[in-house]
Amino acid sequence: MGRTAPDKDGLLATLAEVFREHGYEGTSLARIGHATGLGKGSLYNFFPGGKEEMAGAVLANIDAWFDENVFAPLCDECEPAAAIGRMLDATDLYFRSGRRACLLGAFALDDSRDRFGNEIKSYFDRWIASLAGALMRAGHRQPEARQLAEDTVAGVQGALTLARAFDEPEVFSRSLKRMRERLVA
Amino acid sequence: MGRTAPDKDGLLATLAEVFREHGYEGTSLARIGHATGLGKGSLYNFFPGGKEEMAGAVLANIDAWFDENVFAPLCDECEPAAAIGRMLDATDLYFRSGRRACLLGAFALDDSRDRFGNEIKSYFDRWIASLAGALMRAGHRQPEARQLAEDTVAGVQGALTLARAFDEPEVFSRSLKRMRERLVA
DNA sequence: ACAGGTTTGTACCGATTGGTACAATAAACG
DNA sequence: CGTTTATTGTACCAATCGGTACAAACCTGT
Numbered sequence: 001m002g003r004t005a006p007d008k009d010g011l012l013a014t015l016a017e018v019f020r021e022h023g024y025e026g027t028s029l030a031r032i033g034h035a036t037g038l039g040k041g042s043l044y045n046f047f048p049g050g051k052e053e054m055a056g057a058v059l060a061n062i063d064a065w066f067d068e069n070v071f072a073p074l075c076d077e078c079e080p081a082a083a084i085g086r087m088l089d090a091t092d093l094y095f096r097s098g099r100r101a102c103l104l105g106a107f108a109l110d111d112s113r114d115r116f117g118n119e120i121k122s123y124f125d126r127w128i129a130s131l132a133g134a135l136m137r138a139g140h141r142q143p144e145a146r147q148l149a150e151d152t153v154a155g156v157q158g159a160l161t162l163a164r165a166f167d168e169p170e171v172f173s174r175s176l177k178r179m180r181e182r183l184v185a
Numbered sequence: 186m187g188r189t190a191p192d193k194d195g196l197l198a199t200l201a202e203v204f205r206e207h208g209y210e211g212t213s214l215a216r217i218g219h220a221t222g223l224g225k226g227s228l229y230n231f232f233p234g235g236k237e238e239m240a241g242a243v244l245a246n247i248d249a250w251f252d253e254n255v256f257a258p259l260c261d262e263c264e265p266a267a268a269i270g271r272m273l274d275a276t277d278l279y280f281r282s283g284r285r286a287c288l289l290g291a292f293a294l295d296d297s298r299d300r301f302g303n304e305i306k307s308y309f310d311r312w313i314a315s316l317a318g319a320l321m322r323a324g325h326r327q328p329e330a331r332q333l334a335e336d337t338v339a340g341v342q343g344a345l346t347l348a349r350a351f352d353e354p355e356v357f358s359r360s361l362k363r364m365r366e367r368l369v370a
Numbered sequence: 371a372c373a374g375g376t377t378t379g380t381a382c383c384g385a386t387t388g389g390t391a392c393a394a395t396a397a398a399c400g
Numbered sequence: 401c402g403t404t405t406a407t408t409g410t411a412c413c414a415a416t417c418g419g420t421a422c423a424a425a426c427c428t429g430t
Contacts, residue, residue, distance in 0.1 A: 021296065023208060023210060026296055046377095109290070110211055111207050113349065154344045154356075156343065
């Protein structure tokens, strides 16, 4: 083995932060190098596919986190109200109570959608489907459950947008609190 | 006078479409030139401030449209339910029933926020404030009206994001329909 | 200490970025 | 018809873009 490789998780986290802050086009290799403290040599050593592979790895990483911490709780066999509560807790944790943007939401808007369309679609699809499942177990009928799930995921995205627009994370926290009341009612 | 100037409104509309589709960073002058059919000479003649002035003019144009067609109806002195209905109609019209993205929402996410933070903030602020006003005239108390308005504007943004993520404009139409029921109830 | 493979900095590449300068052009007005 | 003035294409600029090549530095297993 050669030199000690830096921990990949921390690297992916830093990369994610840069992409979140500046979008795909706005994230230059120079900025990545500055944020991570790595030169091009190291970056292209870990990600031979360049910027696109970096963004792909970041998306996969986020995807896995949501799978484990947000979607999975919804599919558990316990009482659905508690499952939904845990989902909202994880959501609030991930988005740092509104201080963090959603990378997949940002990518959905600009033309990163062309490169990562499948990942983006799958991410939102699984979120809505698992939430709708929990809502049905809580007694909602199929069409209403689906609509309520759609509204909730859309509401999260919109609240994140507003929180960033106003530079007031509380907008997100408040919105999440109202969703909690609405979903368990 | 010199040559006949192309109509500024059509030019701004084309510019807006390019910015909406590719974001601020992703919109190169080459792309603008191709989309508008104008060379750099013309572009810098109309917008001496370059790309930033173009984006600013586009935002001002959108701002004016929303002021007249979306915010103003909410402030009218007629019955608030009809006012809210007209607001939703104009919203659906502008976003082409979900086929069009929101430029201000997109700018709020990436670092265009640094350049146009005030415009973005003002846009969402006026939307929420005018809607909350109409809701109060409809009988809602102040805090609930404000929260409902916030949820609605956030919901529009989120629905646009989802519609783009899934490439299914119907997601937006459905969401808007549910908002209509929720707001007039 | 040595050899192996890994990590890293640096120099370099062509292409494209936003922006400037300016001469050529064409319409409107006297 | 000629002058004026707004419009336009083209050439050019330094800076930066994403990406490649490769030799030097380094850590680890023997």
